[in-house]
Amino acid sequence: MSGRRILAIFRRVAQEIRRDHRSVALLLVVPIVMTGLITFIVREGQTPVVEAVVVNRAGLPGVVVADALRAALEKDGGTATVVADEATARRAIEDGTASVALFLPAGLAQAGPTTLTILTDGLDPFGEAAQASAVQRAILSAVASLTGRALPTIEHTTLYGTPTDDPIAPFAPAILGFLAYFFVYILTGVSFLRERTGGTLERLMATPVTRGEVVAGYALGFGAFATVQVVLLLAWGLGSVSVPAVGPLPPFSVGLGLPIAGSPLLAFLVILLASLGAVSLGIFLSTFARTELQVVQFIPVVIVPQFLLSGILFPVSGLPDILQPFVGLMPITYAVDGLRQVLVAGAGLATPALQLDLGVLAALAVLFAGVAALTIRREVA
Amino acid sequence: MTTQTAPPGRQTLEAPPAIRATGLVKAFGPIRAVDDVSFELRPGRIYGLLGPNGSGKTTLIRLLTGMARPTRGRAEVLGVTMPARAVLARIGYMTQSDGIYPGLTVGENARFFAAAYGVRGTEGVRDALHLVDLDGRLDTVAGTLSGGQRRRLSLACALVHRPPVLFLDEPTVGIDPLLRAEFWAHFRALAEGGATIVVSSHVMDEADRCDELLFIRSGKVIARGTGAEVRARAGTDDLEEAFLRLGSDVEATR
Ligand SMILES: Nc1ncnc2c1ncn2[C@@H]1O[C@H](COP(=O)(O)OP(=O)(O)OP(=O)(O)O)[C@@H](O)[C@H]1O
Ligand SMILES: [Mg+2]
Numbered sequence: 001m002s003g004r005r006i007l008a009i010f011r012r013v014a015q016e017i018r019r020d021h022r023s024v025a026l027l028l029v030v031p032i033v034m035t036g037l038i039t040f041i042v043r044e045g046q047t048p049v050v051e052a053v054v055v056n057r058a059g060l061p062g063v064v065v066a067d068a069l070r071a072a073l074e075k076d077g078g079t080a081t082v083v084a085d086e087a088t089a090r091r092a093i094e095d096g097t098a099s100v101a102l103f104l105p106a107g108l109a110q111a112g113p114t115t116l117t118i119l120t121d122g123l124d125p126f127g128e129a130a131q132a133s134a135v136q137r138a139i140l141s142a143v144a145s146l147t148g149r150a151l152p153t154i155e156h157t158t159l160y161g162t163p164t165d166d167p168i169a170p171f172a173p174a175i176l177g178f179l180a181y182f183f184v185y186i187l188t189g190v191s192f193l194r195e196r197t198g199g200t201l202e203r204l205m206a207t208p209v210t211r212g213e214v215v216a217g218y219a220l221g222f223g224a225f226a227t228v229q230v231v232l233l234l235a236w237g238l239g240s241v242s243v244p245a246v247g248p249l250p251p252f253s254v255g256l257g258l259p260i261a262g263s264p265l266l267a268f269l270v271i272l273l274a275s276l277g278a279v280s281l282g283i284f285l286s287t288f289a290r291t292e293l294q295v296v297q298f299i300p301v302v303i304v305p306q307f308l309l310s311g312i313l314f315p316v317s318g319l320p321d322i323l324q325p326f327v328g329l330m331p332i333t334y335a336v337d338g339l340r341q342v343l344v345a346g347a348g349l350a351t352p353a354l355q356l357d358l359g360v361l362a363a364l365a366v367l368f369a370g371v372a373a374l375t376i377r378r379e380v381a
Numbered sequence: 382m383t384t385q386t387a388p389p390g391r392q393t394l395e396a397p398p399a400i401r402a403t404g405l406v407k408a409f410g411p412i413r414a415v416d417d418v419s420f421e422l423r424p425g426r427i428y429g430l431l432g433p434n435g436s437g438k439t440t441l442i443r444l445l446t447g448m449a450r451p452t453r454g455r456a457e458v459l460g461v462t463m464p465a466r467a468v469l470a471r472i473g474y475m476t477q478s479d480g481i482y483p484g485l486t487v488g489e490n491a492r493f494f495a496a497a498y499g500v501r502g503t504e505g506v507r508d509a510l511h512l513v514d515l516d517g518r519l520d521t522v523a524g525t526l527s528g529g530q531r532r533r534l535s536l537a538c539a540l541v542h543r544p545p546v547l548f549l550d551e552p553t554v555g556i557d558p559l560l561r562a563e564f565w566a567h568f569r570a571l572a573e574g575g576a577t578i579v580v581s582s583h584v585m586d587e588a589d590r591c592d593e594l595l596f597i598r599s600g601k602v603i604a605r606g607t608g609a610e611v612r613a614r615a616g617t618d619d620l621e622e623a624f625l626r627l628g629s630d631v632e633a634t635r
Contacts, residue, residue, distance in 0.1 A: 002499070004496065004499070005499070007496075008496030008497060009497075011493075012482065012485065015484070015489055016485060019484050019522070198478070198479075198480065198482075199476050199478035199479060200480050200482055202448060202476055203494075205448065206446055206447075206448060206469060206472070206474040207469055207470075207494065208466055208469045208470045208497070208498065208499060209497045210466070
């Protein structure tokens with residue numbers, strides 16, 4: 001390995017990216033816009049408003065219960081209207097004037113367990129689950145007010161803080177890790193593919209440059225941009241600067257101000273190792289692509305499984321047993337877990353779980369780099 | 382930098398060959414792109430590889446530069462069996478496709494290849510760009526150059542390290558006549574300085590500028606000699622005609 005030649009390749013890669021304004025935007029601006037948008041959605045998202053129609057089949061006791069229910073629902077901004085029969089209730093759901101229909105059964109007042117039936121249109125599972133639990137809460141509160149005895153409520157606390165403090169907090173590690181990985185992969189893959197198809201790789205291989213030097217130069221070049229990206233992303237994600245009102249502008253704050261329990265430096269280390277792995281992965285996969293479109297076509301093959309299996313969307317513990325072994329194979333799993341350790345659990349370098357994450361990420365980066373070097377075909381190593 | 386400093390003329394015939402092919406074969410499945418080729422090429426001379434599309438010129442050059450491994454036989458450059466990384470610093474290779482970075486400027490391209498060849502100092506880069514008449518366009522982004530200008534930059538990138546052995550795969554395609562004449566004058570100057578130059582082409586009117594011609598057909602060298610020798614053998618004054626006649630001989634004896 002010659003440092004001068006690696007440096008030459010590094011400089012070349014950096015010059016090329018710097019001049020490519022679209023890539024710079026993709027690497028630096030898009031992740032910031034995306035994290036901002038996701039955070040906004042999660043933080044400012046609407047709480048469900050229940051607009052219920054109630055069919056009372058329980059006679060007089062039902063009227064009392066319906067009144068208590070309405071009072072409970074209205075407290076949260078919802079409504080409850082008693083309608084004559086099931087047909088009317090179904091119509092109300094159908095034409096959208098009600099979000100939920102609630103049927104009070106005939107045996108409501110009798111001792112023993114009773115079942116209340118609710119009806120929704122079934123088009124929006126998540127929204128309707130939220131409606132159902134809102135109704136459940138209203139029922140509990142109605143029962144409490146009818147019997148005059150407050151039922152116990154649950155207050156959820158965690159080892160590392162209260163989960164309800166900031167709804168974005170549990171998502172932040174996954175979002176940061178994923179974005180850093182994804183864009184670096186795309187850019188490296190496309191850039192190296194151009195090297196292969198544009199004839200420059202053949203030409204480069206006709207110089208004394210070794211394959212290891214090529215991979216090292218690329219890792220340095222894209223690693224440098226990944227570093228800038230990660231620093232920006234972390235500053236934006238973790239920092240929050242309040243800007244006072246100026247003229248007609250209202251005061252606002254820049255930055256997401258995500259809570260962080262551990263050291264930002266460690267968070268940086270985790271993301272950087274993950275992006276280096278993404279550089280090598282991009283080089284490796286460009287072997288199997290002929291066009292830039294094909295690099296994009298690898299996204300469903302390479303990126304989406306990582307998205308599904310690394311605990312970004314679904315918790316790892318909730319995945320079917322048969323998929324569990326694959327979880328351990330996904331590089332992003334370790335990036336997301338490492339970031340969780342740092343951001344949420346406040347882990348330091350002495351924490352074994354974080355050591356494992358860092359170790360695996362570093363090992364994967366080195367392994368992929370080796371494989372990537374092997375895919376650069378050349379007769380003389 | 383080089384051992385080939387022999388002056389041009391008669392003596393160079395006595396110098397050891399700079400390039401040697403021995404029973405060279407490259408097969409792609411059923412296709413024999415290079416089919417049992419043997420020759421010795423001496424320093425200080427310009428050799429023309431002439432042949433139609435698909436005859437195996439590029440493949441032959443790739444074997445000689447170590448970009449591909451022969452199926453059989455042996456390729457040697459400067460006494461070293463290819464592929465060998467150590468010799469690459471003394472070989473210049475202008476590929477058939479431009480092989481320059483469109484996102485870099487003219488100057489950045491040339492400097493990058495110079496660094497890749499391990500060249501220190503800027504003289505080689507300056508001279509190479511001067512030769513191709515691009516020294517006034519140092520800061521132009523290569524992607525915005527005209528086709529011929531890109532070709533010229535590509536040649537410059539093969540010359541930055543002043544190699545004693547030079548492979549040029551169709552270097553003059555898309556180059557205007559004036560500059561083409563300049564190119565050939567420069568190739569001649571390099572050869573007189575002791576360089577071994579292999580130029581592939583299917584433009585016959587360039588053939589007479591070479592010291593020796595190697596006619597390639599279906600991966601075989603079907604004739605070798607100076608322009609005059611080849612003409613005499615084929616019994617015609619027209620090189621193009623000679624090429625066709627010699628080619629049909631091969632077809633007949635197959
Ligand atoms: N990598 C490869 N895989 C399969 N076949 C190949 C490969 N490279 C070359 N060939 C085949 O070898 C033959 C010779 O190709 P080559 O590129 O050497 O021709 P050429 O003389 O340079 O032609 P041209 O004048 O068009 O540049 C062709 O039939 C080509 O299809
Ligand atoms: Mg060719």
